[in-house]
Amino acid sequence: MPAMSIVRDTSFSQEASTHLNQPKADAAGAAATAAIVVEALEKTYATHDGGKVQALGPISVTVPQGGFMTIVGPSGCGKSTLLKLLSGLIPRSAGSIKVNGEEVHEPHRDIGMVFQSPVLLPWKTAIDNVLLPAKVLGLDMAASRVRAQELLEMVGLADFAGRYPSELSGGMQQRVAIARSLIHDPSILMMDEPFGALDAMTREVMNLELLRIWRKAGKTILFVTHSIPEAIFLGTHVMVLSNRPGRIVDLVTVDLPAERGLDIMSTDAFGVFSKRIRSQFNTQGFI
Amino acid sequence: MESVHTSAATTHTTPAPAPFSLRRKLKARPELLLIPGVFVAVVVIWEAIIRYFEIPIYIMPAPSNIALSLMNTSYWDNALYTLGEAMSGFLLAAVFGIVLGGLIAQFPLAEKTLYPYLIAIQTTPKVAVAPLFIMWFGFGMTSKVIIAATIAFFPILVNVISGLRSTDPARLELMRSLRATRWQIFTMVRLPGALPMIFAGLNIAIIFSILGAIVGEFLGSRKGLGNAIMQMNVNLDTAGVFATLFVLSAIGVCLHVLMGILQRKALFWADSSKIPTV
Numbered sequence: 001m002p003a004m005s006i007v008r009d010t011s012f013s014q015e016a017s018t019h020l021n022q023p024k025a026d027a028a029g030a031a032a033t034a035a036i037v038v039e040a041l042e043k044t045y046a047t048h049d050g051g052k053v054q055a056l057g058p059i060s061v062t063v064p065q066g067g068f069m070t071i072v073g074p075s076g077c078g079k080s081t082l083l084k085l086l087s088g089l090i091p092r093s094a095g096s097i098k099v100n101g102e103e104v105h106e107p108h109r110d111i112g113m114v115f116q117s118p119v120l121l122p123w124k125t126a127i128d129n130v131l132l133p134a135k136v137l138g139l140d141m142a143a144s145r146v147r148a149q150e151l152l153e154m155v156g157l158a159d160f161a162g163r164y165p166s167e168l169s170g171g172m173q174q175r176v177a178i179a180r181s182l183i184h185d186p187s188i189l190m191m192d193e194p195f196g197a198l199d200a201m202t203r204e205v206m207n208l209e210l211l212r213i214w215r216k217a218g219k220t221i222l223f224v225t226h227s228i229p230e231a232i233f234l235g236t237h238v239m240v241l242s243n244r245p246g247r248i249v250d251l252v253t254v255d256l257p258a259e260r261g262l263d264i265m266s267t268d269a270f271g272v273f274s275k276r277i278r279s280q281f282n283t284q285g286f287i
Numbered sequence: 288m289e290s291v292h293t294s295a296a297t298t299h300t301t302p303a304p305a306p307f308s309l310r311r312k313l314k315a316r317p318e319l320l321l322i323p324g325v326f327v328a329v330v331v332i333w334e335a336i337i338r339y340f341e342i343p344i345y346i347m348p349a350p351s352n353i354a355l356s357l358m359n360t361s362y363w364d365n366a367l368y369t370l371g372e373a374m375s376g377f378l379l380a381a382v383f384g385i386v387l388g389g390l391i392a393q394f395p396l397a398e399k400t401l402y403p404y405l406i407a408i409q410t411t412p413k414v415a416v417a418p419l420f421i422m423w424f425g426f427g428m429t430s431k432v433i434i435a436a437t438i439a440f441f442p443i444l445v446n447v448i449s450g451l452r453s454t455d456p457a458r459l460e461l462m463r464s465l466r467a468t469r470w471q472i473f474t475m476v477r478l479p480g481a482l483p484m485i486f487a488g489l490n491i492a493i494i495f496s497i498l499g500a501i502v503g504e505f506l507g508s509r510k511g512l513g514n515a516i517m518q519m520n521v522n523l524d525t526a527g528v529f530a531t532l533f534v535l536s537a538i539g540v541c542l543h544v545l546m547g548i549l550q551r552k553a554l555f556w557a558d559s560s561k562i563p564t565v
Contacts, residue, residue, distance in 0.1 A: 089464055106466065113464045119457045123479050123556040132475070136465040164556055 034098075035188055035220035036063040036086060041095035043081055054245040056081050058095060061239060061248060065187075068214055068221045070231035072277065073241030079224040080116075082246065083192050086222065087111050099188065109137070112181030112219075114191040118173035120165040120180075127152060127161040130179045137184055144183060151179035154213060171202040175209070182217060189221045196225075204262055207233055211260060228281075229265055232256075232273045240280050250280045348526035356530040362512070366534050369500050369511040372428055376435025377496035381489060384440050388447025393473070398448065409445065413438045414502050421507045431508065435499030439492035446488025450481030483557050486550045493542050497535065 042057035056078035063069050071079050084090045086097055088107045097104040099111065112133075120129045127148050134144035152161050155175040157168075165173055174194055181189055195203045207230060214221055225231050231238045232254055240250040254273055256264060264270055313320055330350045336342075337349035344352055391398050417434045424430035454477045462472045504513025512531050519527035 087464060089460060107464045109466070111464070113461070115457060115461065117457060119455075119461045121458070121476065121479070132461075133465050136462065136467045136471055136475070166556065 033065050034062045035065045035067065035100060036061075036222070037096075037098040038062070038086065039096045041082075041085060041097060042093045043078065043085060043090075044093040056085070056244075056246045059246070059248055060095075061251065063220060063222065063237075066218055066220055067236050068223065068234060069237045069239055070223045070225055070235035071239045071241060072225055072228060072231040073246055074243055074281070075226060077241045077244050078246035079226075079241060080192050082241070083190050083222060083224050087113055087190050089113075108188075109184070110186045110188055112184070112186040112189045114174075114177050114181045114189065114194045116193050116196055118165070118170075118177040120173055120176055122165050125162050125164055126157060126168065126176045129165065129176055130183055132180060133184045139184060147185075148179070148183055151182055152176070154216065155179045155209065169202075171198055171206060174198065174206065178210070178213065182213075182219075187220060189219045191221065191223045193224050193226065195230075203230075208262065210234065211258075215258060228274055228277050229270075231277070232270060233260065233262075233265060238273070238277060240277055250277065252276060345523040345525050348529055352526040353529045353533065356524075356526040357533065360527060360530065362515070362531065362534045365510060365512045365515045365531075366538065368428075369497070369504065369513065369535075370538060372431040372500040372503070372511065373435050373493075373496040375428075375432040376437075376499055377439050377493050379432065379436040380439035380443055380492055380496065383436070384443030384488070384492070385447050385485065388444045389451065389473070389478070391444075392448050392451035392477075393469070398452075405441075405444070409441045413441075413499070417499075417502050417506055421503065426507045426509060431500045431503035431511070434503040435496040438499035438502075439496040442491040442495065443485070443488040446484045447481065450484030450488075451477050453484070454480050483554055486546070486554060490543070490546050490550070493546055494539055497539060497542070501535070 038059055038061045040058045040060055042059075043055045044052045045055050047053055059082065061069075071082060073079050081090070085092050086099075086104070088097075088104045088111075091105075099108050102108070120126075121132065124132070127145070130148040130151060131141070131144055133139075134141060134148070149158070149161060152158055155178055157172060157175055157179070160168060160172065165176070168176065177194070181191075195206045198206060210221075210223075211234060223231075223234055225234075232252075235252075235254050236258075238250075238252040238254060239248055240252065241247065242249045252273060256267075256269060256273075334349050334351060337347060348356075391401060413434075416437065420430045420434050420437075424433055458476045458480065459472065462476055467475070500511065501513040501516075504511040505517060508514040512535055516528055516531050519525075519531065
C-alpha cells in the first residue's frame with residue numbers, strides 16, 4: 001500500500017478541508033504520490049430565467065496513488081457529476097483538477113471509465129468491445145488483442161470472448177465493461193455505480209471481483225455508490241457527500257485489511273464505519 | 288396411496304427427445320399450411336365465380352386464363368428491363384440518401400436549415416414530377432431510373448438522418464471519454480447503431496423504386512412491364528394485365544425477402560422486435 005498520509009482522516013467542515021489542502025508544501029508533497037488533486041472544484045448550472053444553480057462543491061480532496069476512494073451520498077447530490085468533472089467529460093465552473101499532476105480540461109488518456117450501464121456495442125463480440133478503446137486510441141492491435149484476452153480472463157470471461165453482449169448476463173456485461181476500461185492500461189479507474197442495476201447476490205460477487213482486480217492491477221479507483229456498506233467494503237477511503245449542492249461532509253479512511261471477504265461486513269470495525277457514515281447522513285437529514 | 292405412487296412415477300419418466308417431424312413443425316408454425324391454403328382457396332373461389340356467372344375474359348379473367356397467359360407469353364424480357372431500371376434507381380437513391388443523410392446528420396445547422404425543404408419535397412407526390420423527367424430524359428431507361436431514384440430517395444434520407452440522430456447518448460459519452468474523433472464516432476458508433484433504421488428505409492425504398500419504374504413506363508416507354516400493361520390494356524388483354532401484375536408482385540416479394548435476408552445478416556445483433564418493419 002502506498003503512503004496515504006496526505007488524506008486526512010478527521011471529520012472536517014468544507015471550509016477546513018479547503019484550508020487544509022491549501023498550503024503549498026502539502027500540495028507539492030502530494031504531487032509525487034497523489035493520483036488526483038482537486039481544489040475548490042465547483043459546478044454551477046444556468047437556469048432558464050438566467051440565474052445560477054450550484055450543483056456541486058466547493059470540493060477539495062486528494063486521492064492517493066493506488067487508493068480506492070468510494071463516493072457516497074444521497075441521490076441527486078452530484079456524485080455522478082463529480083465523476084464526470086474529474087474525468088473531464090463535462091467542464092467545471094471553478095477550481096482545479098489535477099490528474100497525475102496535469103490539469104484536466106478534456107477526457108484524460110490515463111483514466112478508464114465504467115458507467116452505470118455497461119454500454120457495450122451490441123454488434124461487437126465481448127473481446128471486440130474490450131478492444132474498442134485500443135482501436136480509438138490507435139494502439140497496436142495485435143498486442144492489445146492478447147491483452148484483451150488476458151483482461152477477459154481476469155474478469156472471469158475467458159470462454160466468452162467470442163460472444164455478443166446479448167448472449168451475456170447483466171453481470172457479465174458489466175465485467176466486459178470493466179475489462180474494456182483497463183485495455184489501454186490507465187492508472188485511474190472511475191466507476192459510476194457500476195453494479196447499481198445488478199441483483200444483490202451478483203453485486204456482492206462483483207464487489208469481491210473488483211477488489212481482486214484492484215489488488216492485482218494496482219490501479220487508483222474512484223467508485224460512486226449510494227450504498228454505505230458497499231462504500232466501506234470496497235474503499236480505502238470513503239468520501240461522504242451532502243445534499244445538493246454536494247460538498248464533502250466526511251472523509252473516512254477505512255483501515256480494514258486490503259484482503260477482505262464478505263464476512264468483514266459483520267465485524268465490529270465495519271459497524272463502526274457504517275455507524276459513522278450513517279450518522280453523517282442523519283445529521284444532514286437525508287435519511 | 289396408489290394414485291400418489293403412480294403420479295410420482297409419471298413425473299419421473301422423462302419424455303424421450305422427439306424426433307424431427309413435419310407434423311410437429313406445422314403445429315409450431317401453422318401459417319406454413321395456411322399461407323398456401325389461402326392462395327388455393329382464393330383461386331378456387333375466383334375460378335368458380337367467373338365460370339358460374341360467365342364473366343367475359345376481357346372484364347375479369349379466371350385464374351386459369353391468367354396461368355395460360357403466364358405460360359404462353361414471355362415476361363422475362365420486360366421483367367428484367369423494369370427490374371434493371373428499378374434497381375439502378377434504388378442504388379442511386381441508396382448511395383445519395385446515405386451520403387447526404389450522413390452529411391446532414393453531422394451538421395445540426397445543415398439539418399435545421401434543410402429540414403423544412405425536405406419536408407416540403409417529401410410531402411409532394413413525386414409521381415407528379417415524373418412527366419417532367421420524361422420530357423427531360425426521354426423515353427429510354429434514364430428517365431425511369433431517375434424517377435425510381437427520386438421516389439426511393441426520401442424514405443432512405445429521412446431514415447438515415449433519424450437513425451444517425453438517435454444514437455444512444457451513453458455510447459457517445461463512452462466515445463468522448465476516449466477522446467474519439469468525429470469520424471471514429473461516426474464509423475464505430477453512429478453508423479452501425481443507425482443500421483436498423485437505415486434498413487427500414489431501404490426496405491420501403493426498394494418497393495418504391497419498382498413503383499417509380501412502372502409509373503415512368505406508363506408515361507412513355509418502349510419496353511418494360513409498365514409498358515406491357517399499357518399495351519395489354521389497350522388490346523383488352525385483361526388476362527395479360529393480371530399476369531403482369533402477378534409477375535410484378537412476385538418481383539416485389541422476392542426483393543422483400545432478399546432485403547430481409549440481408550437485414551438479418553447485417554443486423555444479427557439487433558433485437559428483431561426493435562427493428563422497424565414496413
